[in-house]
Amino acid sequence: MLRVMPIAMASLLSHITSLSLPLKPQLCLFSQSANPTRTLSFSCSSYSSAISQNPDPSNSFSGDIGSYLSCSMPHKRLKVAVLLSGGVDSSVALRLLHAAGHSCTAFYLKIWFQEGFENFWSECPWEEDLNYAKAVCNQVDIPLEVVHLTDEYWNNVVSYIIEEYRCGRTPNPDVLCNTRIKFGVFMDAISSMEFDYVASGHYAKVVHASADQMDKDSALELSQDMVKDQTYFLSHLSQDQLKRLIFPLGCLSKDKVRKLATEFDLPNKERKDSQGICFLGKIRFSDFIGRHIGEKEGVILEAETGDFLGKHRGFWFYTIGQRQGLRLPGGPWYVVEKDVKNNVVFVSRNYFSVDKRRRLFRVGSLKWLQGLPPNQISQLECKVRHGPRFCNCTLIVEHGEDGNEDVAVVHLSEDDQGLAAGQFAAFYQGRTCLGSGVILESWDDQGFPVCAKALENARMEDKSLLGKPWLHIF
Known part of the structure; x- marks a missing residue:
């Protein structure tokens, strides 16, 4: 009906x-x-x-x-x-x-x-x-x-x-x-x-307080299926929202x-699970972004040398850690940084080498499901993407001054090469999801090093000169 x-x-x-x-x-x-x-x-x-x-x-x-x-x-x-x-x-x-x-x-x-x-x-x-x-x-x-x-x-x-x-x-x-x-x-x-x-x-579990303790917070906990678990996607809810969910x-x-x-003999019992971004359906994400942002030709530079490797349609089509779709010879190549101002994409073949560590990042727009945590927590686990993988971490909250928002500094126990600004980082203690925040652009010196020559080339106004053999005699 x-x-x-x-x-x-x-x-x-x-x-x-x-x-x-x-x-x-x-x-x-x-x-x-x-x-x-x-x-x-x-x-x-x-x-x-x-x-x-x-x-x-x-x-x-x-x-x-x-x-x-x-x-x-x-x-x-x-x-x-x-x-x-x-x-x-x-x-x-x-x-x-x-x-x-x-x-x-x-x-x-x-x-x-x-x-x-x-x-x-x-x-x-x-x-x-x-x-x-x-x-x-x-x-x-x-x-x-x-x-x-x-x-x-x-x-x-x-x-x-x-x-x-x-x-x-x-x-x-x-x-x-x-x-x-x-x-x-x-x-x-x-x-x-x-x-x-x-x-x-x-795939998530909400534990509500008993009827005689309704003033207590509800908790968001991991589901039984750790592969399908979706607490990462729910980690930015508020306590008011969580209290009303099953x-x-x-x-x-x-x-x-x-x-x-x-x-149950459901009519969709044989239907495959949906994949991809929730709103796109059959539309390719690159087509969607291209329609709304457009295209603007830019250059791809090697992060370690500044060498010109090719051209791209716009930095917005790429994300940190991306390997597919670069179409560069001699790879595999990975996107390691983006220069938004100059529309330059930096790539490297050494993305997973031991000296390219990313164990520290900053998180803003923090939202905690059960009140504010202590200023420093040393026994946490973190997810920076959907999936079963967790990483042990330490979190230190830096309280904002003059109306600025709080920011958390996160130290991972192991390297994660796929950190990208704008993504969410969700934090867990045991099976309980504490909340999440948005990864910021601010990195420390452990971020991927882009050499001075590459940065200089990125700032060139006439990038058509990049890659010309005669340039290298100067």
């Missing part, structure tokens, strides 16, 4: 305004303003579903479902808003909450469609997802709402990503989508509907989720 439901949005404008500020306001400021007449709309879209649906709404489960419900609050009867994407993970999460006895309403977020890219697909990019979501809900007669958040997504996520790349940094869209849209704008939008919790198919898959492995999809 697909329904239409209007929602009061009295406080939405101020919320969007606060969320739309850049994470690093001291760098490359830009303006994002909300439309004062804009409200979120819930509506039905016309489409036909060719997906087979289980005709039996009861859809009995052959195994012991109770053993899978430990992260679904089975001992309570709750009203839960469930984010449903049409994929296997969110569909299983919905069915687990339904099996636990909760009153569920599913919400499909229509967040991305840009007319300029319609030639990249042969069908509506969200239609198949929505058809699967509807089929999953029809199995157990759960209502499904479609929420149009295209404008909000553009203002709060996509515009920020474009400006970050324009400034030479590498943002993480999935972290921003969770913080600003799924559990930001959307969560505020349904606040008047009196849901007890919002749920999704994320992640039914936090106690399960991906194999068990697939098994449950088969047991």
Whole structure:
């Protein structure tokens, strides 16, 4: 059953305004303003579903479902808003909450469609997802709402990503989508509907305080599946957001989720997991960036010698540690630094040599899930990207003065060659995620050394002279 439901949005404008500020306001400021007449709309879209649906709404489960419900609050009867994407993970999460006895309403977020890219697909990019979501809900007669958040997504996520790349940094869209849209704008939008919790198919675990200790903080903990774990993408949430969340898959492995999809006979049980950036769909990221930032020819220089190696279409197409797509002979080559002002990309074949250490970096835009940590913590683990790899670290907080933000200095116990400004660093103590921040450009002398000649060549106004043999006689 697909329904239409209007929602009061009295406080939405101020919320969007606060969320739309850049994470690093001291760098490359830009303006994002909300439309004062804009409200979120819930509506039905016309489409036909060719997906087979289980005709039996009861859809009995052959195994012991109770053993899978430990992260679904089975001992309570709750009203839960469930984010449903049409994929296997969110569909299983919905069915687990339904099996636990909760009153569920599913919400499909229509967040991305840009007319300029319609030639990249042969069908509506969200239609198949929505058809699967509807089929999953029809199995157990759960209502499904479609929420149009295209404008909000553009203002709060996509515009920020474009400006970050324009400034030479590498943002993480999935972290921003969770913080600003799924559990930001959307969560505020349904606040008047009196849901007890919002749920999704994320691989993470939220531990809430008991009913007699509601003033205590909730904790974000690692899921059972360390490969699929998504706490990194959730590490920049606030405590207020965390308190309202349930992640039914936090106690399960991906194999068990697939098994449950088969047991529930979900219409999408054989569907592959989605890959890549959350909003792009079938669009290549380079095409997306090229459309919005454009192209500007620049040069590629060897970091150790300053030698001219080739040309590129714009520094914003490259990120630190990148190997693929350089198309340079004699490699492998790695991107090691970028000169944003002069549109120069520095590369090296010695990126992983022992003298090119990156064990220290600085983090700003800090957000802690459970209050401020001590000024110095020596027994932490850190993630600088999604995946199962952790690194031991020490964190020292430098408190900002005169209204400046706090900055953390992070010392890693081992080298990490893939650190890039704009990415998030998430911090853990045991299985608990403490919070995260954004990696800043400021490096110490342990950063990759670019030689003086390379820096000099990067500043040349007429770079067409680079690589000319006669230059080397001077």
